[in-house]
Amino acid sequence: MLILSFLFGSGFCTTLILNSQDYSDIISAAAYAKYNNYSYVFALTPNQSVFLSRYYTLDADEPIVYLEGDKPILANMKALLQSSPVKNLNAYSPPNIQFWIADQLSSDQAILVGKQYGQDALSVSSYAALTGSPIFYLDQYGDSDALISGIISRGYSKVILYGPISEQLSPAQLNLIPQRQIIDTGNRYSNNLEITRMFLQKQPSEQVMFVSGHAFEKSMVDLKFPLLLAGRSDIPVQLNNFVSQNSIKTGIVFSGDGDIVDGVNRLKGQNPQMSFFVKFGEGYRGTTQPLPLVIISLPSPQISLEVVNLTYNVPAKLFELRIKNTGDFAAVSAGASISGVGSAQSSQIIMDSGSTTTLSIPLDASAAIDSGKIPSVDVTISYGEDTALMDNIDSITFTEVQTSFYEDTSEVNLTGVTYSSSEKSFIVTFEGQGWVSGTLGFNINNRPVVLRIPITNVDGTTQVKIKHLLSSDEESFIRGIAANYFVRSGQKEDILINEIRGQRQIEVIRVASSPSQTNSILGLDSIYIFAIAILIIGAILVFKFFAGDGGDSFA
Amino acid sequence: MRFIYSMLVLFAFFSLSFSLPVGGENVVAGTPVSLGTQSPGTAGAWGGNITQVNLTINSSTLHWQGFYGSVAASLRLASGSEGSVSTLKVWNVSNVSGQIYVSTSSNVDFTTINSSTATLANVDSAFTFLSGANDAAVNTGTNSASPAFNIGQYIVYANTRPFVTTLNSSGSPVWRQVIVRDANTTTATDFVFVGLLNSSGVAYNGAAAHFQVIVPENSAGDAAVTTYYFYGEIQ
Numbered sequence: 001m002l003i004l005s006f007l008f009g010s011g012f013c014t015t016l017i018l019n020s021q022d023y024s025d026i027i028s029a030a031a032y033a034k035y036n037n038y039s040y041v042f043a044l045t046p047n048q049s050v051f052l053s054r055y056y057t058l059d060a061d062e063p064i065v066y067l068e069g070d071k072p073i074l075a076n077m078k079a080l081l082q083s084s085p086v087k088n089l090n091a092y093s094p095p096n097i098q099f100w101i102a103d104q105l106s107s108d109q110a111i112l113v114g115k116q117y118g119q120d121a122l123s124v125s126s127y128a129a130l131t132g133s134p135i136f137y138l139d140q141y142g143d144s145d146a147l148i149s150g151i152i153s154r155g156y157s158k159v160i161l162y163g164p165i166s167e168q169l170s171p172a173q174l175n176l177i178p179q180r181q182i183i184d185t186g187n188r189y190s191n192n193l194e195i196t197r198m199f200l201q202k203q204p205s206e207q208v209m210f211v212s213g214h215a216f217e218k219s220m221v222d223l224k225f226p227l228l229l230a231g232r233s234d235i236p237v238q239l240n241n242f243v244s245q246n247s248i249k250t251g252i253v254f255s256g257d258g259d260i261v262d263g264v265n266r267l268k269g270q271n272p273q274m275s276f277f278v279k280f281g282e283g284y285r286g287t288t289q290p291l292p293l294v295i296i297s298l299p300s301p302q303i304s305l306e307v308v309n310l311t312y313n314v315p316a317k318l319f320e321l322r323i324k325n326t327g328d329f330a331a332v333s334a335g336a337s338i339s340g341v342g343s344a345q346s347s348q349i350i351m352d353s354g355s356t357t358t359l360s361i362p363l364d365a366s367a368a369i370d371s372g373k374i375p376s377v378d379v380t381i382s383y384g385e386d387t388a389l390m391d392n393i394d395s396i397t398f399t400e401v402q403t404s405f406y407e408d409t410s411e412v413n414l415t416g417v418t419y420s421s422s423e424k425s426f427i428v429t430f431e432g433q434g435w436v437s438g439t440l441g442f443n444i445n446n447r448p449v450v451l452r453i454p455i456t457n458v459d460g461t462t463q464v465k466i467k468h469l470l471s472s473d474e475e476s477f478i479r480g481i482a483a484n485y486f487v488r489s490g491q492k493e494d495i496l497i498n499e500i501r502g503q504r505q506i507e508v509i510r511v512a513s514s515p516s517q518t519n520s521i522l523g524l525d526s527i528y529i530f531a532i533a534i535l536i537i538g539a540i541l542v543f544k545f546f547a548g549d550g551g552d553s554f555a
Numbered sequence: 556m557r558f559i560y561s562m563l564v565l566f567a568f569f570s571l572s573f574s575l576p577v578g579g580e581n582v583v584a585g586t587p588v589s590l591g592t593q594s595p596g597t598a599g600a601w602g603g604n605i606t607q608v609n610l611t612i613n614s615s616t617l618h619w620q621g622f623y624g625s626v627a628a629s630l631r632l633a634s635g636s637e638g639s640v641s642t643l644k645v646w647n648v649s650n651v652s653g654q655i656y657v658s659t660s661s662n663v664d665f666t667t668i669n670s671s672t673a674t675l676a677n678v679d680s681a682f683t684f685l686s687g688a689n690d691a692a693v694n695t696g697t698n699s700a701s702p703a704f705n706i707g708q709y710i711v712y713a714n715t716r717p718f719v720t721t722l723n724s725s726g727s728p729v730w731r732q733v734i735v736r737d738a739n740t741t742t743a744t745d746f747v748f749v750g751l752l753n754s755s756g757v758a759y760n761g762a763a764a765h766f767q768v769i770v771p772e773n774s775a776g777d778a779a780v781t782t783y784y785f786y787g788e789i790q
């Protein structure tokens with residue numbers, strides 16, 4: 001710290017040179033450099049490292065801070081720098097760069113992200129730079145106890161838990177983290193908008209940077225301009241609204257971050273008053289042509305689906321599209337179209353990695369059946385890594401589609417949603433016989449919450465525990481909330497036929513972690529008794545409604 | 556350096572008996588041309604006579620850096636591999652228009668780029684190594700001489716900004732650039748050097764190019780290096 005303070009006072013612009021293969025080191029160092037107004041460089045190859053070692057040491061008086069991770073790009077880069085004429089070189093090879101950076105900063109706030117979600121680290125990076133907050137990375141294969149212990153020992157008064165990291169932390173670990181602020185809205189785009197709002201509150205701007213979240217370039221981290229995640233072929237509705245509401249006039253995109261090509265064009269089409277600029281290169285002394293930006297890939301989910309087959313269920317009047325998720329977690333929906341008959345769309349489902357399921361597409365195609373088969377069906381499959389934006393679209397034409405006469409006799413009803421403080425989980429209760437999967441969404445204290453219900457066999461009263469972090473404020477708020485949900489159910493695990501979707505009141509109550517608490521159910525708090533009664537009555541009415549006229553369902 | 560050149564000229568005027576190094580071509584500021592590669596000129600001398608020699612001394616500038624390039628190649632935004640490439644924009648050569656923006660600022664604020672006019676003297680003040688030099692900005696361009704053009708939604712009116720031209724391989728000043736700034740903090744990062752694109756341009760070295768710009772860069776001795784960032788507008 002003393003050394004760095006000396007560099008501040010020297011009157012030269014300090015350059016931070018990072019030598020690490022780890023993307024988390026690269027982003028953390030970028031935020032740290034930006035916060036300190038350092039120039040920042042990193043290399044992707046040994047040759048680039050050699051170039052940086054020579055280029056940035058031409059001025060012997062220029063202060064250099066050299067940071068080396070435990071997996072450097074160039075092993076002897078430190079020696080190269082030390083052999084240069086630079087007089088103000090401070091080289092560090094800490095065992096853990098995120099902790100080293102945290103110790104250089106004096107912020108009382110830290111940010112915790114999942115290391116497997118590169119877009120989350122990128123998303124918080126500018127806010128981290130603006131506020132001088134260190135970013136910590138929770139490695140799903142690492143020692144989470146050591147990380148939590150390291151965070152706690154640094155005495156932060158507030159820790160922002162960003163993105164879907166609740167699965168990686170135990171309730172005991174969570175309880176150790178002080179003043180948790182949770183930004184986990186169920187999808188990365190709305191998470192990104194939340195942190196961007198926080199950025200703009202501190203640093204208003206009419207210019208933003210649009211990024212895919214799949215790649216990183218050092219100037220994506222900035223103190224003046226926040227960054228917004230855009231989709232590959234489309235943009236989320238909430239992003240478009242955000243741009244309008246915040247009077248964003250100018251967008252910057254980055255050459256090499258081409259995943260957002262169509263998404264940016266869509267945004268440009270919807271906001272013709274906006275100007276877009278592309279940052280495409282860097283120029284160095286001695287080169288007469290700009291060089292490409294140094295772009296690194298960030299870890300992100302792999303989206304890969306395999307279509308198994310398509311059949312038509314005659315009595316149920318729907319197509320059953322059987323698909324397998326050969327990539328990571330994916331959100332999927334499908335549509336079917338027959339010339340002269342019509343078209344229809346399935347609901348959106350969530351598929352875990354390696355799972356196989358059947359999407360049901362309700363369409364009366366009886367008139368198209370010829371000799372027990374349907375000659376031709378056009379199927380469009382939309383999928384993505386996020387429920388908010390399924391921006392991958394594939395179209396397939398099936399011919400000679402087989403028919404089936406399977407009839408669903410399952411009956412599954414949603415009867416309750418509670419939250420357990422001690423387990424940091426929602427508990428969703430179903431009644432009946434069959435299988436169920438889907439999502440359940442609602443708002444708590446203006447924060448959207450989306451619960452993913454995995455494929456579950458319901459046999460009588462069945463509870464599904466879904467881990468989800470709530471702050472203490474949110475926990476005290478979770479009664480009487482409006483819900484927007486759909487649940488898919490069926491008789492077999494791989495054929496989920498009945499669908500319930502729409503907006504109905506869902507009463508979420510809190511399960512007490514301790515009987516002594518005044519707001520405990522076991523403490524017979526009159527409000528909770530009333531809430532439970534309302535819940536039961538509401539559930540009966542809701543499910544009688546669905547059982548009776550189907551409501552918004554496709555059953 | 557000027558002192559040395561002056562001495563050389565004086566020496567040439569009064570020298571009687573040996574050949575003199577005479578430079579060949581005029582050097583465009585910013586182009587990395589070395590005088591050492593040129594053949595020396597000669598002047599005959601006879602005893603008792605004084606021969607006047609018109610001497611031209613050319614020098615590589617140490618204060619400007621030149622860049623040129625192709626927009627169509629540079630502005631391609633692509634992803635994917637094995638023939639599956641998504642492309643944001645590829646301009647046909649005949650349709651190239653607009654500007655290229657070059658700045659030491661890693662993030663130019665295009666929303667304020669039209670809010671503060673600049674002068675060449677401002678450039679010299681911000682890039683301190685230019686002040687007082689033969690190739691200072693004030694000796695490189697003309698104030699309030701820019702053509703009209705648009706930056707995003709903003710109109711840059713004619714004759715409001717400093718204007719600089721650079722030469723093609725024929726020595727014609729065909730490359731046009733304008734100097735703007737997105738802030739007025741009197742630092743180098745305020746300034747943006749705007750190269751007006753030319754769909755059929757020829758760079759200083761004869762290469763086909765869509766832009767050619769010069770930017771301040773102190774290459775003298777062990778001066779600190781500068782990184783410039785390049786932007787284009789998606790139209």
